[in-house]
Amino acid sequence: MLAAESGGALSLTTQEPFMRRAPALSFLLVTVFLDIVGLGLIVPITPALLTAVTADPSQAVLWSGLLGTAFGLLQFAAAPLLGRLSDRYGRRPVLLLSLGCLGVDWLAHAIAGSPGTLLVFHAIAGACAGTNTVVNAYIADVTPPERRARAYGLVGAAFGLGFVAGPTIGGLLGAVDVRLPFLAAAALSFANLAYGALILPESRPGDRTTPLTLRATNPVSAITAILRRPVLGRLAQARLCADLARMIHQATWAFFLTYRFGWDTTHVGLVIAAVALAGALFQARAVGPVVRRLGEKRTAVGGGLLSVTTFFGTAFASTPGQLYPLLTVGVLASAGGAAAQSWISGTAGADEQGTVQGGLSAIGAVAEAVVPLAAGVAFGALVAYGKPGLIFVVAATLAAASTVLLALTPAGESVRTTV
Template sequence: MKAGKALWILAFVCLIDAIGFGIMVPLIYSYGKQFGVNKTVLGFLTASFSVAQFFAGPLLGRLSDRWGRKLLLVACLLGTAAGFVLFGLAGSLVVLFAARIIDGATGGDIAIAQAMIADISSGKDRTKFFGILGSAFGLGYVIGPAAGGLLSRFGMSVPFFFAGGLSVLAALLSIFFLKETNGGKKKDKDSGVNSFSYRALIEVIKCPVVGPAVLSGFLLTTAQIVMLIGFQTFCADALQLSPTQVGLFYAGFGISGIIMQLAIPLINKITKARSVILMVSTIICLGALIWAGLISTMVPFAIGIGIYGLFNGLRNPMLNAIIADHSKAGEEGELMGINQSYTSIGQALGPAMAGAAAAVSLHTPFFLSGALMLAGLGIVFRLKTQESPAGKN
């Protein structure tokens, strides 16, 4: 099928996934309190999704390499829908955990969508395609919390049913309008499961280019989550912003990243070296974080966070393109799944690390995020020395 058609369907899948995640974020605690969720349990409930995704993502990606992307993508979307509906129907804490685990275990749709982008794109347009996927994510993260807040007025379960319905819609669109992108590659249905070993989660770190890309992505994602938690507490307690103002501030942060992702074709006219773009953007983000941690007034803080949000938008498109460029034929799904696994663990560790840092001071999360980003920058330097200037296609 034409790359453009597939790209926009996959972008819509990513948009729906991000909307669902965004819907969950502001409601999970208030909804779960009626079933006994407190701040401690909330951490475990949130982590259950990430842990399930950590183990399931690479396996689902590997199966998509063997059995085809479309089948696994549809299965993951339907699993996500089931998780949301079960969450909305929950009558106990056990059911809440079961729903989040189901959603996490079938959360390979993003890795599969990324593998499909790798299938249909060549080296020259790969970052642009991943940038469009990233923009869809960013837009979903902006829309999701607002949609969740509005729909909750009709009942606390309504937003979760809505998210489940969106996932079903994405599955139907994939069934009827998305063609298989992995059809020309060898599929070994009998060895799909047996050929995958969880040792690959460790072994991939040793691989040239791909290993540093995955590891730097993990560190930079964790840094972002720590920053976002610190951002919320700083806005509420230091700047005395209302929840509505914090939400608008967060939306502006998300929109700035979308703008940068859409500007990737222009950036590529300056340089096509993805590791260089990643390195420069990481340095700028590090400086913005240090700035945000040193000041205490609204306008300078907003400038620092705005700069961070703008250049942080380049991270995922560059890393995903680098991983896709250096993946062996037939292994794109597995590697994208492994990358998603490390991202999910960063998303699980970030809140706990940010909470501990915020207990020291409202500024500490920004410095902790900066330390993680500095470590990630060291890995990016290593990545730059290993990356070849041209993609594999």
């Protein structure tokens, strides 16, 4: 049943049948989709906007790096606090705050006349970037353990579809006016905010006894507390290794295809879109049945092995005919990520899902801030030596480390300890 809380918000009890929670899950999927569409809208346009604002292409590149770094650093600093706030006050207000800040950031991009203004608003958006943290915690609240892998697979599917739609729409709107994609992204964020404010129930009322101490909310302590837990700590390490491998791939993939096979931007874009679509369909339809049959651990380990195969094979692929089967294997590997996320949620208590997800988001924010630049520099050096594929050997090694950690982790929930 939907129950009214003292503050007037609606709440979903944990005993409510899963199908009655479907509207909330649908909103979360729409939120993830629109979040990624909004980000994708501005990807092909940001260089042109910053060039127009700075009137200097070299300065535009510098400011682009500063914007990304500021966002990542503030997200790292604030993610544990946002997660803790969602445990104390509920998921709904934190999620709505994140959506509102993101909309303000895109609106600032559309109207700002100086790069300094953009930096301030983008940093604030990074500090409020709690969408992934809260969505993952919310799903753990409203979804029984046996259905979580399917739910996280649907989140992955929404991400993939947004990844395809965003850049396509952004490129079309940007051809009309360089600021139009940012207005569209802001409109999507504010529309989603209004939609959530009207229909999204609270998944758990929160616990006012959850302390907001410096130890619990600063990123270093939050990450340390996670890593000290025997099962959760190892799963967090495995996830970090897998994320590092994925980000290396994302940062260098388009450049590799252009260098190795001589593909133009249209060809590269079509291949990326096709892989993202295939991955979205697979995660939406197949992840749930696969995890029910194999279990979370075996699915996560199997997905890791497939990732290793994909990265290592890509490193030495010399023709497109060798590449396409590897892309198919990579699509199948996506089941591992949803299974691992479901496994992680099962190691955390109901009253600490936000805290745990916030700590994991902080770990991911560090990787997001460091890996693209480091991978780009390394790829450039490898191209100079005529060995660009070796960057994917690095990714394969990290994926292998993640798989080993998963294989060595005992299945089942860890002992509940205080974070």
